[in-house]
Amino acid sequence: MTNMTDKTVAVVKGLIMDGVAKANSGHPGGAMSSADYATILFSEFLDFNPDDASWFNRDRFILSAGHESMLLYSLLHLNGFISMDDIKNFRQLGSLTPGHPEVHLTPGVEATTGPLGQGFAMSVGFAAAEAHLRARLGEDALSHYTYVLSSDGDLQEPIALGAASLAGLWKLGKLIAYYDSNKIQLAGPTCKADCTDHKKVFEGLCWQVIEVDGHNHDEIRAAIRAGQMETGKPTLIIGHTVMAKGCATMEGSHKTHGEPLKADEIAATKKKLGLPATDFHVPADVLAAYCARFDGLRAKAAAWQTRVDAKLAKDAPFAALWAHVTTPRPELAIDWPSFTPGESVATRQAWGKCLDAVTNALPTLVGGSADLDPSNQTMNFRTLCGDFAVDGYAARNLAFGVREFPMAAIMNGMQLHGGLLPFGATFLTFSDYCRNAIRMSALQDLPVLYVFTHDSFWVGEDGPTHQPIEHVSSLRLIPDLIDLRPADANETATCLDIALKQPRHPSCLFLTRQGLPVLDPAEYPAIIDGPRRGAYVLKECDGTPDLILIASGSEVSLALATARLFKRKVRVVSMPSAKLFDDQPESYKHAVLPPAVTARAAAEAGRTGLWYKYVGLDGVVLGLDHFGASAPGKVLSDRYGFTPENFARMIREKY
Structure with missing residues (x-):
């Protein structure tokens, strides 16, 4: 096993070097330092269906270090999800192997990553979605792990620690993060920019932390098993690694972070790793050993389907909830409340009334506010549905705290997981904190709902720091993002209907603090x-x-x-x-x-x-x-x- 694992890791490293070299663009160093962990995870631990990359109960793997994409593509090729031609077309127009992973392009890619820290935060959303649905559907219908591979740069982005704090609070025991600590980044050694003791930090955030030699296969296996056994805390595995591990002369060099290796370095490295000089070499024995457990994975997926079918046939409440989990968004049936013409109603209050009206009718609607529940009109939802994890995993309100950016990325992860309708709320002026995650919602075709209240200078006494001026126009610049600024309570209900029935575009709802007259549909029927x-x-x-x-x-x-x-x-x-x-x-x-x-x-x-x-x-x-x-x-x-x-x-x- 050890010898074959060594050989498989070497083959993966060969594909990384060859793919980056052929494209003359990419990031080989980090991908090579992470290869031991990722190869063991994929070949020995990851549950997936070799015949269906979108199988609902699969383990999720998120490559937060999206620049290490050739590592992921190499493993997806061994999985049978992409071809060798795809590997050879790395970073080329129209290929399934773009420079950073894109979820809507490549089978087996769970999230579009690249902006560092966001993959880590999205993984918290994946794990939260799994915990919530497992509590409501039952472990026989949904129970899987969420794995995320992060780099030094990921954990330098504050969004990662904000999301990690929530993961610790929520006790997401089926979230296992691997931190490839090779201590090198683009500009040089990380010690020039960071002094963080991540073990102390993550233990302080209520995580289990395990440190390993990231090139010791037995330590890696033991750490993954320990992460699986810890059900009350998320796990961070800190893998102490060497940048570009295995290179002939460039191990530890920051130049390998974002530059292809030269031909002579590749040749010498392949010789050192025991690989032939042949480009894109995948020997039959490595492929056969890697695929040896595929029949067992297929049987596990088939057994899961049998259980779900049986449960659908005999468990009416389960069947009803499963229908909500699997119904396409455009087919949602929603009854919205009516409003009295002539009354003065702030559109944020209209949103609150609409939310109250559909809370029970849409049991997969989950979300919350960035510590602004009364102002964002989500307090009734919180009271009725309870706080996720704190009040049990079936609770539907997510108390994000003052963490707008993590909130937005976590919602992306929940939407990517599937089965839920996520929303998040804050003041419009704080949409700037969410902006890059909103962009990633649009880029990933995720119909996440962003509710932004206090939408103009009418905020008043709080002053210019809280009065959005440029924000609506700025958000309208993001492609494929639906802007919704309703004129009254009636338009608010229709705008919500538009947003929740979107199959792929995210929506931003811009709502007033001040009261607006409710227009009479009898006088204005088009409203x-x-x-x-x-x-x-x-x-x-x-x-x-x-x-x-x-x-x-x-x-x-x-x-x-x-x-x-x-x-x-x-x-x-x-x-x-x-x-x-x-x-x-x-x-x-x-x-x-x-x-x-x-x-x-x-x-x-x-x-x-x-x-x-x-x-x-x-x-x-x-x-x-x-x-x-x-x-x-x-x-x-x-x-x-x-x-x-x-x-x-x-x-x-x-x-």
């Missing part, structure tokens, strides 16, 4: 379904309009009030989502905004730049291109000109 197309005619005039007013969110009511100040024919367009509107056919967009009608004005309590796309370069935009101030919201509204009279004045001066 119920109009938001589904991004923008729609809320108030029509007779014939061709002389003027079109466009607004989102809290400024829609302002636009309606402004329209009443004109004797001209005025059309009012509500645009809760620029993304959804931009995706409509040209015929629809022209029907809402006829090209012949050039007298246009827009209003939104944020940056003005985006709106010239819709009103034209000579159009009128009422917005805010400076920071706010500490004062009551109404005082700021008057100061900044967000009144019907001022908006009308701006329009008259132009048109």
Whole structure:
């Protein structure tokens, strides 16, 4: 076993060197230092179905050190999930082996990684999803481990420690993290940038910590078994390794982190490892030994399917929950609450009422707030559903604490795991803390729901630090992210329906602190379904309009009030989502905004730049291109000109 394991590790290292060299781009050093651990994990411990990379009860492996991608691709090739041609096309256009792993491209890749620290944080989401679903479905239906491989750079990113703190609090015993401590990063030795004692830190975060020689196979096996046996704590295995282990002359060199090895170094290293000079060499005996346990893995997957089928046939509550776990999001049936026209309701309060209404109807809806439960209107959800892990693993509220970035990445991990509908909430101004994870939601096609309340200067007395100005426009720059800024409670319900039924795009819901009038669907019938197309005619005039007013969110009511100040024919367009509107056919967009009608004005309590796309370069935009101030919201509204009279004045001066 040991000799064959040594040979398999050598073959994996050969593939790493050859793939990076052929691409003339990549990161061989860290992949080689992690190869012992990863090869043993994949060949001896990892549960998966060789015939179905997406089998639901598989162990999850997340390569947080995404730059070590050739290590993962080499093992996925041995798994039979990708071909040798895929290995040879590393980092080439259209290949299944991009520079960093991408979940929607490559079978067996569980998460798109590259931005360091986020893979580690996503693994906490995977493990949390597993623990929650195991508690509700039963261990016979779901029970697996989550493994994550991290590097020095991963643990230098603060997001990793924020997520680790939650994993420790939540006692995620089936989370096993491996830290490849080769003490080298791109710029040189880690001692130039870090003095952290990770054993002390992680023990302080309530983890089991095991230190091993990361090249000693017996120590690696013992550590993995110890991690599996510890059910009350997550486990961190610190593998003390040598960068580019096995290289002929460049072991320990930081130059191997991000540069291909030279041809002579590769040749000498292959000789040292006992490999032939042949490129991309995988001998039959290594492949046969690696695949020897595949029949057993297939039998385990088949037995699992038999158990689930039997449980579905005889256990009605299980079958009902399983239907929710497996139903595609677009097929969700959701009954939203109604609202009384004329009442003043902040859209954050409308979200809270909607959340209360669907909590029982959507049993796989899980999420929480970054320590802002009363402000984000998630307090009732927390009270009704309990705090995850603290009140039991079946509890559905995730008390993230003041950890916006870890919250967002953990939600990505939960969505990637599958079976749940995750949401997270905080103030809009703190979306900046979440931003790179939001980008990763979009990049990975994850329909995560981000709920951002307190969406403008109307926050008032808390002042400019808490008043978002540029945030909505900034988030709209992220491709494939759905922006949803509802005008009232009715639009809020529709926007939530849009978000929760998304099959692949994440959504950001931008909600007000201040009350807004609930518009009457009898007077404005398009308000119920109009938001589904991004923008729609809320108030029509007779014939061709002389003027079109466009607004989102809290400024829609302002636009309606402004329209009443004109004797001209005025059309009012509500645009809760620029993304959804931009995706409509040209015929629809022209029907809402006829090209012949050039007298246009827009209003939104944020940056003005985006709106010239819709009103034209000579159009009128009422917005805010400076920071706010500490004062009551109404005082700021008057100061900044967000009144019907001022908006009308701006329009008259132009048109």
